[in-house]
Amino acid sequence: MLSPLKITDYKKQYAPEWVCAMPDGCPPEDIYVPFNHTFYRLAKYVNTYSSDDFISYAKKDASRNWGDLLPLAVGLSVISDENKARKNLKLPMFKQFKGIIALTLNPTDGVVKQTGIHRSHYTWWRTKSFNMSNLKMLQL
Amino acid sequence: MRQLSLLQILEHYDVPQILTAVDATGTRYLCVLYDCSEDKVYKYLGVQLSENRLQSFISGQLDLRDAYLHPEVENALYIVDVKNETLMATEMSGTQDLNENMLPEVGYFYDESDMANISTASDTYQLEVPISDRTTFSTLVNRMGWRASSLRKTVGVTATI
Numbered sequence: 001m002l003s004p005l006k007i008t009d010y011k012k013q014y015a016p017e018w019v020c021a022m023p024d025g026c027p028p029e030d031i032y033v034p035f036n037h038t039f040y041r042l043a044k045y046v047n048t049y050s051s052d053d054f055i056s057y058a059k060k061d062a063s064r065n066w067g068d069l070l071p072l073a074v075g076l077s078v079i080s081d082e083n084k085a086r087k088n089l090k091l092p093m094f095k096q097f098k099g100i101i102a103l104t105l106n107p108t109d110g111v112v113k114q115t116g117i118h119r120s121h122y123t124w125w126r127t128k129s130f131n132m133s134n135l136k137m138l139q140l
Numbered sequence: 141m142r143q144l145s146l147l148q149i150l151e152h153y154d155v156p157q158i159l160t161a162v163d164a165t166g167t168r169y170l171c172v173l174y175d176c177s178e179d180k181v182y183k184y185l186g187v188q189l190s191e192n193r194l195q196s197f198i199s200g201q202l203d204l205r206d207a208y209l210h211p212e213v214e215n216a217l218y219i220v221d222v223k224n225e226t227l228m229a230t231e232m233s234g235t236q237d238l239n240e241n242m243l244p245e246v247g248y249f250y251d252e253s254d255m256a257n258i259s260t261a262s263d264t265y266q267l268e269v270p271i272s273d274r275t276t277f278s279t280l281v282n283r284m285g286w287r288a289s290s291l292r293k294t295v296g297v298t299a300t301i
Binding site: 081095116 | 151224241246
């Protein structure tokens with residue numbers, strides 16, 4: 001379930017420690033808090049995942065002027081629809097990706113918001129308390 | 141080499157994966173990300189295409205791979221380098237320059253029904269736009285995500301959209 005909340009209220013309730021310094025206005029004011037909610041994220045390998053699968057582009061390409069895309073670049077893309085995640089593997093940039101991670105997120109893992117042109121695409125602003133040790137890989 | 145302007149991001153995952161762009165003459169390009177170089181130049185495969193063909197892709201009737209393997213005209217393929225906010229397109233000599241790493245796999249059809257910004261509430265307008273402003277107006281329509289159901293020339297100095 002995704003529950004709408006103001007980011008100021010989320011910060012009061014959960015005192016999140018973000019994985020990176022957040023620019024002004026990020027995460028945005030109107031966010032959703034996940035409660036046992038499953039999202040999908042592409043992974044480099046078919047059977048396992050690593051911390052490399054959770055590095056934002058703002059970190060990978062820190063010198064870039066991200067402009068309007070900065071709030072998305074400091075977060076991570078996650079997809080709410082499994083079939084859509086599988087379809088994305090057909091795109092050329094993802095030929096190097098071989099797996100899909102199923103993430104079941106909870107409030108202490110961070111907040112999400114639908115971003116971009118697709119309903120199924122969310123940006124996830126991750127906290128340091130997100131536990132990477134118990135994730136599920138989908139069979140492809 | 142020519143500079144392009146971003147029109148719309150059609151697929152975002154961490155960074156824009158599929159986008160449309162336009163050059164100074166109003167020609168549209170459909171671009172798909174295939175690499176990011178070590179010096180952080182985002183490399184897209186671009187193809188010039190007509191509005192009808194772009195709409196065929198967006199409406200899910202055109203396989204993305206076919207847009208590149210079977211362009212509408214010769215010399216329609218470009219490498220589009222994106223660095224910061226600048227898009228620079230370099231013409232390829234033809235489909236023989238394509239390699240598999242640049243191309244999407246067979247079966248990537250765009251899913252318009254997943255688009256988030258389709259509003260059920262809309263108004264319809266009929267506008268008369270001078271022919272000299274046709275390209276500018278088409279660009280505006282694309283940037284705003286509006287739908288122009290037809291672009292029809294009339295006899296005289298105006299175009300009715």
